[in-house]
Amino acid sequence: MKGGGGASTKRRWRGLVVGVLGLVVLSMLVPLVFLLGFYNGFQSPGFASEQSSASNPIRGYSKDSSRYSTDLSEGDQSRHVDDLVRRLAPTLPKDIFKKPIHQSKQETSRGVTVHDDVPEKGSSAPAKKVPQSSPTINKTRVGGPIQIAENPKNGDEIGKQCELKYGSYCLWRQEHREEIKDSMVKKLKDQLFVARAYYPTIAKLQGQGKLSREMKQNIQDFERILSETTADSDLPPQIERKLRKMEAAIARARSFPVVCDNVDKKLRQIYDMTEDETNFHLKQSAFLYQLAVQTMPKSLHCLSMRLTVEYFKSRSDVEPLTEKYMDPALQHYVIFSKNVLASSAVINSTVMHAKESANQVFHVLTNGQNYYAMKQWFVRNTYKEAPVQVLNIEALNLENQNLDLLLPIEFRVSFHRIDNPPVAQIKTEYFSTFSHSHYLLPQIFQNLKKVVVLDDDVVVQRDLSALWSLDMGGKVNGAVQDCSVRLNLLKSYLGERSFDRNSCLWMSGLNVIDLDKWRELDLTETFQRLVKEVSTEEPSEAAELLASLLTFQDLIYVLDDAWALSGLGYDYGLDTKAIKRAAVLHYNGHMKPWLDMGIPKYRRYWKNFRNQEDQFLSDCNVSP
Structure with a gap:
C-alpha cells in the first residue's frame, strides 16, 4: 500500500510540474505574440490588416469598413481593377480595357500599334500573333476605332499615355475636370496610414507611454470614423479637431528615431493605394464615357x-x-x-x-x-x-x-x-x-x-x-x-x-x-x-x-x-x-x-x- 501510494504521489507531482511548465511557456508566448502584433501593425476590432509588403499595393476601400484588402496574390493584384471594371460592363466585351501591344521601331522609324474596336457586329476575336517587328492588331471592340501609334520614343512611356489607350475620352476629361470630392475623407485615410507607420516604433520607446496611448486612441478613432463614413458630408462635426490632434501626434512622433523599413513600407502602401485607385477610377470613367457615347439617348x-x-x-x-x-x-x-x-x-x-x-x-x-x-x-x-x-x-x-x-x-x-x-x-x-x-x-x-x-x-x-x-x-x-x-x-x-x-x-x-x-x-x-x-x-x-x-x-x-x-x-x-x-x-x-x-x-x-x-x-x- 505504501509503495502504491508513493507511486501515485509521484505521478501527481509529475502532472503538476508539467502543468506549471506549460503555464510558464504560455505566459511567455502570449506577451511575445502581443508585442509582435504591435510591431507589425496594431490590430483591434476596428483595425485593418496591414502586414503586406511594400510591393503589395492596397486594393480598395470598403464602404462598410475601413479595411483595405491586402490578401490578394501578386498575380491577382495586377488584374483586380480590370476585373472590377469588367463587372461594371456586362453588356460590353470583356477586353474593353485590354492594354495595347507596343512594337519596336520599324524600317520607317515608326512603331505601330493597331487596335480594332468596331461595335457593329459579332464578338471580339483573339489578337493575331505577328513578328515583333510588325504592327499588331488587337481587338477591343469599343466604338469603332483602329488605333495607330507613330514614332514612339519608348514603348512603356507610350503605354502609359492616356490618349493612346482611351482616345477622345482623355480629351473630354481635360475639358471637364472637376474638383476632388470628399477630400477630407481622403486626408483622413492618408493620416491614418502615416500614424500606423510611426506607431510600432513609438510603442517600443521607453518613457513615451503617453504619446503611444494618444496615437493608439487617434488610430482607433479614425478607424471607427472611416468605417462609418465615405463622404465629407457624413463626417462628425468635431472631425477637424481630431485631425489636428492626429497631425500633432504625428509631428511629435517624427521627432524620434524610427525604424525606417517599417515607415517605408507603410508610406509605399499609401503610394500604391493612391496609384491603384487612380487607375481604377480612370478605367471606370473611361468605361462610363464609352457607354455614354455608344448608347442612344x-x-x-x-x-x-x-x-x-x-x-x-x-x-x-x-x-x-x-x-x-x-x-x-x-x-x-x-x-x-x-x-x-x-x-x-x-x-x-x-x-x-x-x-x-x-x-x-x-x-x-x-x-x-x-x-x-x-x-x-x-x-x-x-x-x-x-x-x-x-x-x-x-x-x-x-x-x-x-x-x-x-x-x-x-x-x-x-x-x-x-x-x-x-x-x-x-x-x-x-x-x-x-x-x-x-x-x-x-x-x-x-x-x-x-x-x-x-x-x-x-x-x-x-x-x-x-x-x-x-x-x-x-x-x-x-x-x-x-x-x-x-x-x-x-x-x-x-x-x-x-x-x-x-x-x-x-x-x-x-x-x-x-x-x-x-x-x-x-x-x-x-x-x-x-x-x-x-x-x-x-x-x-x-x-x-x-x-x-x-x-x-x-x-x-x-x-x-x-x-x-x-x-x-x-x-x-x-x-x-x-x-x-x-x-x-x-x-x-x-x-x-x-x-x-x-x-x-x-x-x-x-x-x-x-x-x-x-x-x-x-x-x-x-x-x-
Whole structure:
C-alpha cells in the first residue's frame, strides 16, 4: 500500500510540474505574440490588416469598413481593377480595357500599334500573333476605332499615355475636370496610414507611454470614423479637431528615431493605394464615357418609338411620286443612318444652302428597326422642293449580299511624334471609311450614274452643286485625304499585295461616287474578294479597312480640304475660321452633336439645322 501510494504521489507531482511548465511557456508566448502584433501593425476590432509588403499595393476601400484588402496574390493584384471594371460592363466585351501591344521601331522609324474596336457586329476575336517587328492588331471592340501609334520614343512611356489607350475620352476629361470630392475623407485615410507607420516604433520607446496611448486612441478613432463614413458630408462635426490632434501626434512622433523599413513600407502602401485607385477610377470613367457615347439617348429612342406608332396609326397606301428617285439627271445624295434627327439635319442643311433644291434627291438607307420612324418623319417634315426616299436595306432584293445596315467605320489614330522636340506630344485623330453596306450602292441604284454619299454626322454649310460638275479623270471616289497616316504604315498587313506606299488615307463623310466607273471596274466584287483574302489573316473589321484601302487604290480623286473639315466630334482646338470656311463639317469621333457629350461650341452648328418645331421633339424632351 505504501509503495502504491508513493507511486501515485509521484505521478501527481509529475502532472503538476508539467502543468506549471506549460503555464510558464504560455505566459511567455502570449506577451511575445502581443508585442509582435504591435510591431507589425496594431490590430483591434476596428483595425485593418496591414502586414503586406511594400510591393503589395492596397486594393480598395470598403464602404462598410475601413479595411483595405491586402490578401490578394501578386498575380491577382495586377488584374483586380480590370476585373472590377469588367463587372461594371456586362453588356460590353470583356477586353474593353485590354492594354495595347507596343512594337519596336520599324524600317520607317515608326512603331505601330493597331487596335480594332468596331461595335457593329459579332464578338471580339483573339489578337493575331505577328513578328515583333510588325504592327499588331488587337481587338477591343469599343466604338469603332483602329488605333495607330507613330514614332514612339519608348514603348512603356507610350503605354502609359492616356490618349493612346482611351482616345477622345482623355480629351473630354481635360475639358471637364472637376474638383476632388470628399477630400477630407481622403486626408483622413492618408493620416491614418502615416500614424500606423510611426506607431510600432513609438510603442517600443521607453518613457513615451503617453504619446503611444494618444496615437493608439487617434488610430482607433479614425478607424471607427472611416468605417462609418465615405463622404465629407457624413463626417462628425468635431472631425477637424481630431485631425489636428492626429497631425500633432504625428509631428511629435517624427521627432524620434524610427525604424525606417517599417515607415517605408507603410508610406509605399499609401503610394500604391493612391496609384491603384487612380487607375481604377480612370478605367471606370473611361468605361462610363464609352457607354455614354455608344448608347442612344432616351429622348431619341422615345422619338423613334412615337414616330413608329404614328406611322401605323396614320399611314396611307398612297406613296409619293417616285420619278425623281430614278432620274440620273438630278443630284442624288445618299445617307446611311439609323438616327432620325441626324439624317434630318444633314438633309436640311444641304437644301438650305442649295441654289436649286428642286434638282436634289435624297435617299436615306436605314434598317428595319428604324424604317417606319424614318418614313413618318419625312412625311411630317418637308425640305423645300427636295424629295426624300427612305429605303429599308434589309428588304432590298439583292442576291448573295449581306443586307445588315453597317454605318461607316471609324478608326482612332494616335500619333507620338519625335520630330517636335523637346516635348513629344500624342495627338489623337479619328478617320472614317466605308462599311460593307457602301459597296452595295451600284446594285441599289442601278439607274444612277453618280451619287454623293454623306455620313449622318455631317452638316453642310455651302452649296454642293459644284461637286456634280467635277471631272474626276476616271477616278471612282472623290474624297478628302489626310496624309498623317500613309499605307506604308500598314505594309505588314498588306503583305505582298501591290500598293502605293505613300498613299494617304481617305475619309468618308463627303464622297463623290462615279457609279458607272465603279460598275465597269466591278469594285464590289474586288472588295468582297479582298475581304475574304484578308479575313484569313486578320480580324474581320481590320480586313474591311485593308480591303477598302486596296479597293480604291489609285482610284481616289482628291477633293480640296476646304470641302470638308473633320474633327468636330473629338478635337476641342479647331480653328473658328476653318470651321466657317468649310463646306461640310464632319463630327467624326465619339462626341456626336446629338449627344449630351457633344462638344458644346460645335453643337450649335448642328442644332441650327434641326427641326425645332416638331411636336414629338417636345413630347420626348429632346434637348433644344
